[in-house]
């Protein structure tokens with residue numbers, strides 16, 4: 001028996017899937033997804049078809065995969081959260097009246113026992129409201145002539161996938177699609193059409209999405225606040241990371257919207273630091289760029305706090321400068337502001353401040369210590385899709401963007417060494433309104449004195465005792 005089980009384990013690569021059974025009551029509805037498909041169709045060019053593939057599964061360890069994460073475009077348009085699927089949306093109703101066609105994973109009792117429940121065609125019809133749902137294996141012989149369309153619209157096709165599992169996995173579906181659509185290595189370039197449609201749709205959030213994004217940001221703030229209270233010189237970066245993760249899940253989030261960045265001192269100067277394994281944070285600044293994923297929607301919140309609860313004069317000087325830059329950018333966040341103004345405002349404030357502190361002399365050198373941009377779209381992807389057409393692109397009502405100035409001074413920088421290893425970023429999630437904004441992450445303090453005040457409070461996490469091992 002044991003051998004048989006092992007054999008199964010070799011045959012079935014295990015990808016834990018978040019089941020669509022027993023969904024929370026505040027999940028996006030099938031009407032939401034249908035509305036998004038209709039909005040998508042309205043923007044499609046004449047006589048075209050759009051194709052969206054699910055994301056590939058990826059190996060974590062031998063025959064175990066990472067938890068599956070759906071292609072956000074697929075999720076946005078269907079609500080389907082399983083791998084090995086392909087969706088077609090037609091500009092015009094086809095001969096049978098269908099405006100869409102969806103190939104999904106077939107139900108399979110054995111696989112479902114190992115890796116989780118599947119919706120199958122019936123579930124896709126009843127739960128997601130997509131009537132033209134078929135099993136993936138039916139795609140091969142399905143009568144569909146892609147050559148009759150003037151345009152085939154798709155975003156990046158899945159890459160780095162192999163066809164070793166079965167004929168109708170993602171690789172199989174992709175090969176069948178390429179054959180049917182006449183896409184070869186030679187003409188690939190000519191046929192490639194980027195789907196800017198989801199950029200235009202996803203950059204403007206609907207009321208249903210805003211509700212979920214507000215929740216995602218709010219619960220991420222609870223996590224940041226709890227860490228501010230709990231953190232001390234003896235805590236490890238990973239422990240702080242763990243408190244975030246616990247609170248996200250406590251509030252019903254699926255997990256994190258991106259790999260958490262929790263870095264103390266020198267580690268805080270590494271923009272996408274992810275090791276989070278320093279065990280002594282002492283009296284350094286702890287930079288935490290951590291946000292939840294709530295029903296698909298990422299929050300992206302950064303707070304920088306003194307591990308011992310009190311900013312040193314140098315830490316405070318840099319912190320206040322970054323805070324001032326963020327406040328200045330907030331002031332221009334409203335419909336009609338060009339994107340370039342956000343970063344220019346941040347750069348200007350930071351440059352002036354760094355000159356005043358004697359860290360630089362030429363304003364251009366602000367880029368030595370502020371190396372990234374100030375803002376990006378936020379949504380289903382942490383760096384969300386949006387119709388960004390260069391620096392003069394204007395902010396619009398119901399966009400959600402981040403505002404995240406920062407200063408990073410690694411050791412051996414050309415300034416007084418009292419500034420070394422100070423890294424500060426403050427990041428908030430702003431819903432753009434006609435004449436102003438709503439700060440979705442306002443529940444976590446940003447002012448230095450409010451952070452110090454909160455740090456004095458005790459956290460339940462401080463009382464937790466575990467056996468020595």
Ligand SMILES: [Mn+2]
Nearest residue numbers: 300402404427
């Ligand atoms: Mn960000």
